[in-house]
Amino acid sequence: MKISVVGTGYVGLVTGVSLAEMGQNVTCIDIDTAKINKLKQGISPIYEPQIEEMMHKNLAAQRLTFSLDQDVNYNDFDLIYLAVGTPENPDGSADLTYINTTVNRITQDLQHATIVVTKSTVPVGTNAKIKALLNQNGAYTVEVVSNPEFLREGSAVHDVFHADRLILGSDSQAAMAVVEAVNAPYKTTVIKTTFASAELIKYASNAFLATKISFVNEIANICEATGANIQAVSQGMGLDTRIGNKFLKAGIGYGGSCFPKDTAALLQIAQQNRIDFPILEATIKTNQQQQLHLVERLMQYYPDLTGKKIAILGAAFKPGTDDIREAPALRIIQTLLEKGARVAVYDPIALDNVREIFGEAIEYCLKIETALEACEAALIATEWSSIQKLNAVTIKNKMRRPLILDGRAALLSLAELNDIEYAVVGQKG
């Protein structure tokens, strides 16, 4: 089967490379010339474990090709995956510009029936509109299958090969059967449903996980006020199998390209249908406050931050990725700069992306020790393993004041050391 995947971002590239690994003949397409040039040389434009090895293997086996959108004819494919971005509009709704451009472009080429599979996260009603657009001329039927993606950045390849479920939504059983067969090697539970239900499953899942995080962060704040310990509370809650122990890790809130935008988009969907969604509103508000929680705690130590050097350990929105979209570290850095602090940021792989935002305004450190040098406090924003390995000797030797504010429970063992000042989210400082 000849498959094309439009969009070579986190979802498109991982989807395309994984399908090639499963023996399919795959062309990954983008409009970004620099990305396609890199990919043709076997270089991944995103940092994602396993992706480059798998790319090399399938490029060599000639099952995988990379191409610019202008160089392909969409008529050549049996299956066309849409994996372009659906970013946030200023009002919170999903911006469907890239989806619409892609669908129009496909329509220009198509001269026979085919199947279009939507991987991108799109609002309820979008796949029905995509199908209508693709079938404007009426000479043949282009089927559409909604197939939302649930991979996480940093473990994307693993997640595709060990997915909890395959969600297919369509008004064509035949088209769903084709997509199910393509995904058969992944051996997962398949749910076949309508466009609308498939679209909502994606938003409801992300919003539920985001709500779980905001809930546990509110409990963490109660822990700080009452002397309870969030690590014990989360563990105790998580052992109840109805609750489960995942996504109960308190910290400085969720970031990334999806939870913030998808919670905002679901709220828009509710509002457009005149439905109140107070829980989701609270989830979003709590997260915005939680991202600055460490700054509030820092101000208890230093009411005036002017001229103080503060180290930020970790910039990526989570470990294992160079993605800094909506990362809590960015809001922390911005706020510290506004308060007159000097900021030195350490991250093992995301520094280039941070430099694009803050330019010369802050110091960039490839070594933790450089960031800690003569600083008045260090704030942990990402639980990279290199940060978790930080030891008391380095902290005492390098920092002017050995004060660690831990937003990711990365250094819990330090709490036992008397000569280091240590405060972690969800425990009294």
Ligand SMILES: NC(=O)C1=CN([C@@H]2O[C@H](COP(=O)(O)OP(=O)(O)OC[C@H]3O[C@@H](n4cnc5c(N)ncnc54)[C@H](O)[C@@H]3O)[C@@H](O)[C@H]2O)C=CC1
């Ligand atoms: N990043 C993630 O972990 C996940 C993302 N999603 C969803 O998947 C979709 C894609 O997300 P990402 O991969 O993160 O996006 P991304 O922003 O990393 O990549 C999108 C790619 O599409 C390309 N593109 C835009 N217009 C195009 C066009 N007309 N033709 C060809 N290529 C075009 C862009 O140049 C870019 O390379 C979004 O809807 C997102 O919500 C779903 C699950 C996980």
Ligand SMILES: O=C(O)[C@H]1O[C@H](OP(=O)(O)OP(=O)(O)OC[C@H]2O[C@@H](n3ccc(=O)[nH]c3=O)[C@H](O)[C@@H]2O)[C@H](O)[C@@H](O)[C@@H]1O
């Ligand atoms: O739609 C998407 O894009 C994806 O969004 C998330 O994946 P991702 O954003 O890559 O990362 P997560 O591991 O979910 O973490 C998101 C954020 O929540 C934070 N988090 C996570 C778990 C937790 O217990 N506590 C917590 O604060 C992380 O630090 C991170 O900032 C979902 O987990 C994926 O299923 C989904 O496909």
